[in-house]
Every structure is written in structure tokens, then in C-alpha cells.
Amino acid sequence: MADCARDGNVPIRVGVNSGSLEKDILEKYQGATAEAMVESALRNVDILKSFDFNSIKVSIKASDVPRTVEAYRLFSSKTDIPVHLGVTEAGGLFPGIVKSSLGIGMLLAEGIGDTIRVSLTRDPVEEIRVGYEILKALGIRRRGPDIISCPTCGRCNIDLFDIAEAVEKRVFTMTAPIKIAVMGCVVNGPGEAREADIGIAGGDGKGVLFRKGRVVETLPQEEFIRVLLRELDDLETSYRESQETND
Numbered sequence: 001m002a003d004c005a006r007d008g009n010v011p012i013r014v015g016v017n018s019g020s021l022e023k024d025i026l027e028k029y030q031g032a033t034a035e036a037m038v039e040s041a042l043r044n045v046d047i048l049k050s051f052d053f054n055s056i057k058v059s060i061k062a063s064d065v066p067r068t069v070e071a072y073r074l075f076s077s078k079t080d081i082p083v084h085l086g087v088t089e090a091g092g093l094f095p096g097i098v099k100s101s102l103g104i105g106m107l108l109a110e111g112i113g114d115t116i117r118v119s120l121t122r123d124p125v126e127e128i129r130v131g132y133e134i135l136k137a138l139g140i141r142r143r144g145p146d147i148i149s150c151p152t153c154g155r156c157n158i159d160l161f162d163i164a165e166a167v168e169k170r171v172f173t174m175t176a177p178i179k180i181a182v183m184g185c186v187v188n189g190p191g192e193a194r195e196a197d198i199g200i201a202g203g204d205g206k207g208v209l210f211r212k213g214r215v216v217e218t219l220p221q222e223e224f225i226r227v228l229l230r231e232l233d234d235l236e237t238s239y240r241e242s243q244e245t246n247d
Contacts, residue, residue, distance in 0.1 A: 002053040011055040012048060016041045017088055018062040032062070034070035041075055056081055057114065061088035065103040072107050082114040089119060096120040097130050104134055129172065145171040145232075148196055149182040159221075160184045160202070166225045170232055176239035180232070181210075198231050200224050 005012050018032035021040050029036035037060045048056055058081055060071040068087050076083060087103040090096035100118045107113050116134070118127040135141035149164045164182045171180065181199025194213035201208050202221065209217040209227060219227055 002048055002051040005055070006053055009055075011057055012053065013057045013059060013084060014041055014044045014048070015084075016044070016058070016060045018067065019088075032067075034062075034067050034074055037062070037067075037071045038075045038078070042078070045079075045081065057084050058082070059084040059086060059117075061086050061119075063087065063089040065099055065106075068103045069106055072112055073110075076112045083112065084115045084117065085113040086117040086119055092121050093126070096122070100130060101134055101137075104131075105138060108134070108138055108140060142177045144174050145176060146179045147171065147182065148179065148199070150184050163200070163202075163224055163228070167228065167232070170229055174232065174236050175243075176236045178235055178239075182228075198228070198235060200228055 002012070004010075016037050018037060021032050021036055022043075025036050025040050025043075026032065029039075041058050041060050045056055045058065048054075058075065060068070060075055060083070062068045062071065065087060072083060072085065075081075085104045085107055087099045090099040096119065100120070104113070104116050104118070108116075116131055118130045118134070120127050120130065132141070132144070136144070136146060147164070147167060149160070160182065167180060167182055178197040179195060181196035181201075183199060183201040191213070196210075196213070198211055199209075200219070201210065202224065206218060206220050207224060208215045209219055209231070217227075
């Protein structure tokens with residue numbers, strides 16, 4: 001395998017999972033501890049290196065955040081081999097997002113990690129989306145819009161959920177690095193989203209469209225989604241044209 005990978009210039013990932021450690025290591029550490037997973041990883045790395053193969057990446061995954069983080073920290077303190085981050089078998093949408101965001105986010109914030117994989121019991125497209133959001137939240141990758149949206153409160157008199165959902169669907173394929181605000185009231189909306197490139201703040205049956213915190217138009221509620229999506233299309237077109245000009 002090492003010879004074939006070398007001939008094809010293909011790296012090999014050593015994938016260590018807490019559920020499939022060697023029996024002697026499990027006995028030595030009395031379970032799948034972080035130390036046990038790291039020893040397993042280093043053992044398999046040494047096997048590849050004995051065949052003069054050094055194009056290696058390592059993942060050390062457990063299904064819980066503390067053990068995963070501890071294992072990656074320990075491994076990274078012993079070697080500079082690139083690591084592939086993830087929390088394995090993280091679960092369904094909500095528990096999986098929380099576990100992955102905490103585990104991957106903590107390590108990336110410490111400078112540990114070269115690639116990532118979000119593990120969800122969902123469509124892989126959603127795994128990719130969560131991964132992008134983690135990178136964006138940490139400021140590591142700036143691709144596509146960032147959405148600011150407020151929670152519901154007593155001042156919210158618009159269908160905030162539908163508007164936010166429509167915006168989220170539209171921005172999934174956008175590349176412009178802009179900030180979008182979807183706010184539920186005109187009291188705090190423009191002020192809280194002062195740095196947003198574009199957004200809306202709803203009121204009672206109407207609301208305002210604003211850019212960079214400045215009100216530019218008052219709209220009836222039924223026009224919110226149409227106008228906001230139109231503005232987003234214009235921003236995306238302008239961004240892509242500017243990128244083509246620069247290229």
C-alpha cells in the first residue's frame with residue numbers, strides 16, 4: 001500500500017478511532033483513553049515510516065469532545081505530523097453540530113489542525129455547511145456571506161423565521177464576503193447591525209431596508225424577502241464581476 005501511494009503521490013491518513021484500538025493497547029491503558037489513541041496513532045505512523053513513507057496525516061477521533069480534544073493536544077505535542085480534526089459519530093443535527101463545533105473549534109483556535117470533517121447523521125451536504133460555518137466563525141476562511149439575525153422577542157411582529165430561512169438558502173451558493181442582517185424590530189435592528197452590508201429590520205406590517213446601518217427604504221412586510229434577495233443578487237453579481245476584473 002505504501003509503495004502504491006508513493007507511486008501515485010497520494011498521502012495516507014492514519015485514522016484512529018476509540019472504538020477500534022488494538023487489544024494490547026486497550027489492555028495497557030484499561031480502555032480507549034486519549035493516551036491509548038495517541039499510542040495507536042504513533043505505532044501506525046512508525047509502520048508507514050519503516051517503509052520509507054512520510055506523506056502522512058493522522059486523525060484521532062472519539063465520540064465525546066473532551067477525549068477527542070485531549071488526544072489531539074497530546075499527539076500534537078509529540079509530533080508535527082498534520083492532523084485531520086473531527087468528533088466521530090457525533091450524532092444527529094443538533095448534538096452533532098454542538099459537539100463538532102466545540103471539538104473542532106477549540107482545537108483550531110489553539111492552532112491545532114490542518115483539515116476537518118464534521119460528522120453528522122445527516123446528508124453530507126449539511127456536514128460541509130457546518131464545517132464552513134466553523135471556519136467562518138473563527139475567521140479562518142472568508143468565503144460567502146455572514147448572517148446576523150436576532151432572536152424573537154415581544155417587539156418582533158414579522159415572520160422572522162421564514163425571512164431568515166429564505167436568506168440562508170440564497171447565501172448557500174454565494175461567494176461574496178458580505179455581512180447580512182435580518183432583524184425583527186426597527187428599535188434595535190439598524191444599530192445592532194451597523195456593520196452589515198445589507199439587511200432588513202421589521203416593524204408592525206412594515207420595515208426598513210438598510211445598508212451599513214443606514215436606512216435606505218421603507219417596505220411593506222410582504223416585500224421583505226423579494227427585495228432583500230434582489231439586493232443580495234446584485235451584491236453577488238458585483239462581487240463576481242470585480243473578481244473577474246482582478247483576475
